[in-house]
Amino acid sequence: MKRTQRKVMALLMGLLLVGCQGRGYQERIYDEGVSIELAQWRKETIKELRYGLRFDIPEQRDEAIEAEACIRFVLEQRQEVVLDFRERADLLHELRVNGEVCEYDFVNEHIIIPRQATRKGENVVEITFTAGEQSLNRNEEYLYTLLVPDRARTVFPCFEQPNLKAEFTLQLEVPAAWEAVSNTEVEVENTDGERKHIRFKPTEPLSTYLFSFVAGKLDRAEYRDGERIITAYHREVDAKRVAQLDVIFEQVAASLHWLEEYTGIPYPFAKYSLIILPGFQYGGMEHTGATLYNDTRMFLSEHPTLDEELARTELIAHETAHMWFGDLVTMDWFNDVWTKEVFANYFAARITEPLFPEVNHALNSIKNYTASALSEDRTPGTNAIRQDLDNLRNAGLIYGNIIYNKAPVMMNKLVEMMGEEAFREGIREYLTTFAYGNATWDDLIAILDAKSEEDLAAFSDVWVNQKGMPHITLTERNGMLEIVQSDPWGRSLVWPQRFDVTFLGDDTMVTVEAVLTEESVALPIPEGTRTILPNTDGRGYGLFVPTVETMEWLLGHWQEVADETARQALLMTLYENYQAKLIGADVWMEALLRGVETETNVLIASTLCSYLGEPLRELGAEQLELQLWQYAEQHPLTSCRQQLMRCLISNARSPQIVGRLYEVWRGQSHALLSERDYTNLAYELALHMPERQEEIMRVQRSRIVNPDRVREFDFVAQVITPDTLAMDEAFERLLKPENRSVEPWAEKALTYLNHPLREGYAVKYIRPGLEVLEEVQRTGDIFFPKKWARALLRHHHSEEAQREVEAFFAAHPDYSPLLKSKILQVVDFGAK
Numbered sequence: 001m002k003r004t005q006r007k008v009m010a011l012l013m014g015l016l017l018v019g020c021q022g023r024g025y026q027e028r029i030y031d032e033g034v035s036i037e038l039a040q041w042r043k044e045t046i047k048e049l050r051y052g053l054r055f056d057i058p059e060q061r062d063e064a065i066e067a068e069a070c071i072r073f074v075l076e077q078r079q080e081v082v083l084d085f086r087e088r089a090d091l092l093h094e095l096r097v098n099g100e101v102c103e104y105d106f107v108n109e110h111i112i113i114p115r116q117a118t119r120k121g122e123n124v125v126e127i128t129f130t131a132g133e134q135s136l137n138r139n140e141e142y143l144y145t146l147l148v149p150d151r152a153r154t155v156f157p158c159f160e161q162p163n164l165k166a167e168f169t170l171q172l173e174v175p176a177a178w179e180a181v182s183n184t185e186v187e188v189e190n191t192d193g194e195r196k197h198i199r200f201k202p203t204e205p206l207s208t209y210l211f212s213f214v215a216g217k218l219d220r221a222e223y224r225d226g227e228r229i230i231t232a233y234h235r236e237v238d239a240k241r242v243a244q245l246d247v248i249f250e251q252v253a254a255s256l257h258w259l260e261e262y263t264g265i266p267y268p269f270a271k272y273s274l275i276i277l278p279g280f281q282y283g284g285m286e287h288t289g290a291t292l293y294n295d296t297r298m299f300l301s302e303h304p305t306l307d308e309e310l311a312r313t314e315l316i317a318h319e320t321a322h323m324w325f326g327d328l329v330t331m332d333w334f335n336d337v338w339t340k341e342v343f344a345n346y347f348a349a350r351i352t353e354p355l356f357p358e359v360n361h362a363l364n365s366i367k368n369y370t371a372s373a374l375s376e377d378r379t380p381g382t383n384a385i386r387q388d389l390d391n392l393r394n395a396g397l398i399y400g401n402i403i404y405n406k407a408p409v410m411m412n413k414l415v416e417m418m419g420e421e422a423f424r425e426g427i428r429e430y431l432t433t434f435a436y437g438n439a440t441w442d443d444l445i446a447i448l449d450a451k452s453e454e455d456l457a458a459f460s461d462v463w464v465n466q467k468g469m470p471h472i473t474l475t476e477r478n479g480m481l482e483i484v485q486s487d488p489w490g491r492s493l494v495w496p497q498r499f500d501v502t503f504l505g506d507d508t509m510v511t512v513e514a515v516l517t518e519e520s521v522a523l524p525i526p527e528g529t530r531t532i533l534p535n536t537d538g539r540g541y542g543l544f545v546p547t548v549e550t551m552e553w554l555l556g557h558w559q560e561v562a563d564e565t566a567r568q569a570l571l572m573t574l575y576e577n578y579q580a581k582l583i584g585a586d587v588w589m590e591a592l593l594r595g596v597e598t599e600t601n602v603l604i605a606s607t608l609c610s611y612l613g614e615p616l617r618e619l620g621a622e623q624l625e626l627q628l629w630q631y632a633e634q635h636p637l638t639s640c641r642q643q644l645m646r647c648l649i650s651n652a653r654s655p656q657i658v659g660r661l662y663e664v665w666r667g668q669s670h671a672l673l674s675e676r677d678y679t680n681l682a683y684e685l686a687l688h689m690p691e692r693q694e695e696i697m698r699v700q701r702s703r704i705v706n707p708d709r710v711r712e713f714d715f716v717a718q719v720i721t722p723d724t725l726a727m728d729e730a731f732e733r734l735l736k737p738e739n740r741s742v743e744p745w746a747e748k749a750l751t752y753l754n755h756p757l758r759e760g761y762a763v764k765y766i767r768p769g770l771e772v773l774e775e776v777q778r779t780g781d782i783f784f785p786k787k788w789a790r791a792l793l794r795h796h797h798s799e800e801a802q803r804e805v806e807a808f809f810a811a812h813p814d815y816s817p818l819l820k821s822k823i824l825q826v827v828d829f830g831a832k
């Protein structure tokens with residue numbers, strides 16, 4: 001039967017089956033992906049779901065993986081059953097239902113089992129098939145599954161939706177020398193010659209996106225935490241890096257203890273392992289009992305900055321918090337995926353606090369969450385925290401800075417409104433009510449609302465359901481300070497919030513809390529005030545536009561503000577004003593340099609260093625680079641010297657500084673630079689000095705010991721060439737999905753193809769690069785579409801480039817709004 005005939009057949013069958021349920025329901029139930037209609041229908045009818053899975057994994061990564069799935073579930077009556085499998089039809093070898101070989105239809109990524117084959121009560125569907133490869137991440141010597149948000153269906157037939165939780169029992173056949181890890185402990189393991197057979201214990205009820213296994217040549221380490229044993233698997237060969245497992249284990253244990261104490265619920269799964277992998281797409285992924293981590297985020301270089309150490313701890317705490325928030329209680333549908341991310345990040349910050357007692361955590365929180373939320377919320381491509389999702393295949397596009405970073409900012413405000421104790425009680429009730437099940441944001445707000453005097457639903461509506469941020473303008477009038485918020489999207493929305501305002505006089509300082517619950521609020525200005533500093537506690541969210549006098553004062557004196565949180569918040573306010581083009585690159589650069597000269601707090605200093613690149617590129621003066629070089633040599637803060645060096649590596653253009661960088665690279669003479677820094681430096685130098693490209697790349701390759709990192713180097717090296725023909729060929733290769741399978745490598749290669757030095761030449765990559773973005777979404781993982789767009793566009797600021805992007809949108813008037821917003825979040829055209 002041809003595909004179209006099958007589709008018509010299936011539709012007709014669907015009409016018969018759900019004829020009474022309304023037309024929209026019928027139309028979308030067989031759509032590609034998993035429509036919300038299909039998910040709702042299955043949620044109502046499929047009960048007591050269990051999967052038995054077996055994969056036979058060969059040593060060679062290009063050999064097929066043969067597999068079996070045994071899917072058991074209970075039906076209240078005989079009915080058609082729709083399974084998901086996003087692969088070619090010929091990978092399905094045989095399907096039996098209740099013991100009988102079954103004729104089925106395969107339409108739009110669905111296996112459709114006819115009603116006659118099923119029965120009331122328990123049904124058993126047995127499928128022999130070849131596993132789909134897309135989400136198996138097969139590398140030399142290891143593979144790992146990464147199935148979030150809807151990729152289980154690319155590997156094996158299943159009911160892919162987060163609210164059909166199931167017990168999984170997994171069996172693996174692997175080469176005898178390999179290790180294998182999954183969500184639960186090994187129950188049976190035996191080796192027969194070249195092959196090892198492993199059966200894992202059944203899991204607790206899991207959503208498909210949390211099921212996972214890793215197999216390959218891995219080293220194993222163990223840590224005892226009281227009664228609990230935590231295991232780690234990795235591929236690192238450098239002894240100094242491996243030694244960092246001690247601190248990693250301690251932080252995992254500390255996170256588990258904190259969460260058990262706070263939630264009152266003991267760790268809800270049978271075991272805890274972490275697997276640290278090179279080339280892993282994300283920072284981490286919270287597979288129940290088997291969390292995956294990216295090796296560069298876990299094994300830090302020899303001189304990690306405080307930011308890097310904090311980021312590692314926050315990542316560990318984030319993934320561990322997911323065991324309760326996401327794994328134990330899971331969102332009902334992926335539109336609420338932010339509910340798990342907001343808790344993971346909110347609690348990550350709190351878990352990290354006692355582990356770094358010397359750090360100013362209020363400052364760190366605005367530096368992390370607020371800054372990153374603003375960076376997306378200020379763009380024309382921004383979105384609300386909660387977004388609609390009609391089909392699971394678009395779930396990956398829901399993710400972004402807004403759900404990870406704006407949501408915790410919102411959560412802080414919510415806790416502030418409710419009070420800490422009521423919030424904690426609400427969280428405990430939420431976790432106990434929905435344990436091993438699913439919940440929506442509305443379920444949570446209903447619990448919290450009952451414990452609060454305030455109208456949380458109204459608060460949630462503007463902060464959660466609406467996109468964008470307020471512009472908050474301060475004006476002096478008749479001895480009063482007027483604070484007015486406006487909605488840049490013209491909807492007249494009001495974001496209720498509180499923040500501090502500090503009135504500075506010659507020798508007076510008065511701080512007042514502004515309660516901005518309406519469009520505006522007026523505060524009396526104390527006698528003797530000369531300067532009015534907005535948002536000095538950083539709790540406020542939006543673009544703060546100070547009075548003209550204050551702006552002038554800030555540009556010259558922000559660095560003199562003694563309170564560190566206020567100093568960080570004011571620095572960020574200046575940065576937002578620079579982004580909004582309310583101040584120019586020259587005065588902004590001067591303000592930054594004043595800070596570099598005097599800053600003693602390492603977190604503020606690192607913020608400063610991260611801000612330098614943009615105006616440096618815009619101004620492009622050799623004198624500035626020389627000045628930064630001087631700071632990079634003499635700054636009293638080690639991390640500042642290191643970060644300034646990194647800033648110069650990425651941004652320096654003048655022959656003099658490039659020459660000095662070459663000397664540093666040749667002699668490997670900078671004590672604070674890591675192997676990764678030297679590799680990045682080699683790429684940059686090879687682009688700046690085409691006559692030395694061959695030498696630089698050859699020498700750098702010979703310096704790398706770890707074979708996984710040599711492979712990465714060889715991949716990126718394809719684009720580090722003065723030969724434009726070779727560049728074009730490398731770009732063409734990147735357009736093919738199989739050459740993008742290690743996403744961090746592909747991202748890096750695309751970034752260097754569009755390096756600032758190649759800005760003019762690379763304009764021609766923009767159109768074809770955008771044309772594949774839909775495919776990048778289909779074949780890549782969650783964060784990749786934005787990363788791809790960013791790698792392609794971040795260094796293009798020309799009018800030609802802008803025209804290319806506009807022409808692309810004009811040619812695709814019906815382009816997916818979610819993907820379009822990813823592009824609009826990264827473009828930055830025109831001079832500031």
Ligand SMILES: [Zn+2]
Binds near residue numbers: 318322341
């Ligand atoms: Zn997360």
